[in-house]
Amino acid sequence: MPDQTVPAIGRFAYAYEVEIANEGNDEAVQVVSREWRVRDESGFEETISGNGVVGEQPTLAKGETFRYASACVLKRERGSMSGKYTCVFQESRRIVDVVVAPFALTPRERDDVEDDDVEIRNDSSVVEAID
Numbered sequence: 001m002p003d004q005t006v007p008a009i010g011r012f013a014y015a016y017e018v019e020i021a022n023e024g025n026d027e028a029v030q031v032v033s034r035e036w037r038v039r040d041e042s043g044f045e046e047t048i049s050g051n052g053v054v055g056e057q058p059t060l061a062k063g064e065t066f067r068y069a070s071a072c073v074l075k076r077e078r079g080s081m082s083g084k085y086t087c088v089f090q091e092s093r094r095i096v097d098v099v100v101a102p103f104a105l106t107p108r109e110r111d112d113v114e115d116d117d118v119e120i121r122n123d124s125s126v127v128e129a130i131d
Helices: none
Strands: 012-021 029-040 045-051 065-074 079-089 095-105 127-130
Touching: 012 079, 012 095, 029 065
Parallel strands: none
Antiparallel strands: 012 065, 029 045, 029 079, 079 095, 095 127
16 A cells, blocks of 8 residues: 555554355354454564454355454564454354465555556465364
């Protein structure tokens, strides 16, 4: 997010988009909390946790998706995020953690090109439910 990034004071803002899908379950599942580990290239790590995502606790029936956008700020130019969502199956009340593999937070390589000329990077992280 170039308009919110100020390298002189160690502020590097990144936007990211997430899509959560209930693809393999016949039972509806609710996302009740999340925990992110945000790490910059110097090794500084911050944990961000709370109820739901972006102020919501979405319930997804089989085949449904929920999309949201958010942002984070690093103290260095590059970093990564990883984490988990805690979900509750609506019928069985089973609780699972869905682990999100690390993904990179990196700046665009060139600022002198139009958005239409920039290749979009799609870092889809594979998630795994852990009972």
